Amino acid sequence: MNSNNDISIRVASVLKIFEFGAIILLLGAVIGNLMDIYPTNTLNIMGIALVAFAPTAGVIAAGIISFRQGRRRLFAYSMIILIVYIMGFFVAR
Amino acid sequence: MQIILLVVSGFLSGAIGALMGLGGGIILVPILTLIFDLPVSEAVGTSLLGVVAVSTAAAVDYLKTGRAELELGMTLETITVAGALTGGFLSGLIPYQIIYLLFGAVLIYAAYSMARPRKKDTETGAGKYPKNESVGMGLSFLAGNVSSLLGVGGGVIKVPVMNLIMGVPLKIATATSNYMVGITAASGAVIYLLRGDIDLNKASAIIIGIFAGSRLGVFFSYRINILVLRLLFAAVMLFTAFKMIMKGL
Numbered sequence: 001m002n003s004n005n006d007i008s009i010r011v012a013s014v015l016k017i018f019e020f021g022a023i024i025l026l027l028g029a030v031i032g033n034l035m036d037i038y039p040t041n042t043l044n045i046m047g048i049a050l051v052a053f054a055p056t057a058g059v060i061a062a063g064i065i066s067f068r069q070g071r072r073r074l075f076a077y078s079m080i081i082l083i084v085y086i087m088g089f090f091v092a093r
Numbered sequence: 094m095q096i097i098l099l100v101v102s103g104f105l106s107g108a109i110g111a112l113m114g115l116g117g118g119i120i121l122v123p124i125l126t127l128i129f130d131l132p133v134s135e136a137v138g139t140s141l142l143g144v145v146a147v148s149t150a151a152a153v154d155y156l157k158t159g160r161a162e163l164e165l166g167m168t169l170e171t172i173t174v175a176g177a178l179t180g181g182f183l184s185g186l187i188p189y190q191i192i193y194l195l196f197g198a199v200l201i202y203a204a205y206s207m208a209r210p211r212k213k214d215t216e217t218g219a220g221k222y223p224k225n226e227s228v229g230m231g232l233s234f235l236a237g238n239v240s241s242l243l244g245v246g247g248g249v250i251k252v253p254v255m256n257l258i259m260g261v262p263l264k265i266a267t268a269t270s271n272y273m274v275g276i277t278a279a280s281g282a283v284i285y286l287l288r289g290d291i292d293l294n295k296a297s298a299i300i301i302g303i304f305a306g307s308r309l310g311v312f313f314s315y316r317i318n319i320l321v322l323r324l325l326f327a328a329v330m331l332f333t334a335f336k337m338i339m340k341g342l
Binding site for chain 1: 096100142145146148149150152153154156157159161163164167168170171174175177178182272275276278279280282283284286291293294296297298300301304
């Protein structure tokens with residue numbers, strides 16, 4: 001397996017963890033909301049936060065794995081994306 | 094009843110978004126504003142969150158099978174997010190009507206290029222790619238700019254740039270674009286979330302539908318005929334161009 005595939009598979013695994021976590025929480029929220037059995041706001045917030053943060057987690061994972069494998073170019077790209085994210089966040093606020 | 098309709102809407106946009114590498118915002122925003130009567134800002138925020146969900150669900154499969162090119166995606170995304178940030182600064186300085194009209198015209202030309210018959214190598218991946226990397230990166234910067242200025246998802250620009258300019262096979266371009274649009278949309282989605290522009294109950298129902306729909310989109314993406322995919326994409330581009338030109342006039 002070449003290192004490119006290795007990084008892709010690991011990033012996919014990170015995304016999968018976030019996806020499954022979000023599915024469980026959001027399903028709980030939707031079913032609870034449909035049956036009107038308990039306040040679902042906390043489940044909603046947690047599930048949506050997992051969805052919103054998933055791509056950033058993927059970029060961070062790609063950065064960490066590529067750094068460990070000495071793939072400097074990919075590591076630099078990850079860092080640039082994260083820096084632009086942070087700049088964009090402050091500009092938007 | 095409304096929750097079930099929201100799940101179904103999410104399912105549709107997830108399936109189409111994952112299949113075509115668009116994210117699905119182009120379907121979700123009209124549905125949310127016209128059928129569910131949501132204010133535009135709420136619809137756009139919810140749609141951005143939906144794009145992130147489509148991207149996450151589809152990328153799991155596309156990255157694992159190697160159909161999404163992580164390095165190509167990250168390279169172009171670095172430039173695209175920088176372009177999106179610049180677009181944010183430029184908004185308000187450039188007359189929107191001109192951008193809408195220009196962008197509409199470019200999209201019509203790109204739709205024509207996408208639909209016309211061409212050599213087989215860009216479809217099957219027989220040729221070496223990516224070609225014209227510097228041109229592709231320059232256009233990605235513009236794509237980020239336009240995406241931020243006009244509030245459109247990047248997929249409708251990223252896929253033609255990769256396929257037509259850089260010679261990336263269409264199915265790889267759509268898969269890579271799927272991974273990329275999530276990164277672009279995530280920053281916007283977080284801002285909408287923090288501003289409280291998103292109804293969490295509705296968003297949850299839509300995202301559940303999207304997760305299921307994305308699986309279907311990924312399933313069909315391995316089986317769909319390349320010509321059908323190209324024509325579908327050209328149709329979506331023409332529809333977006335029409336919307337842009339109408340806004341600009």
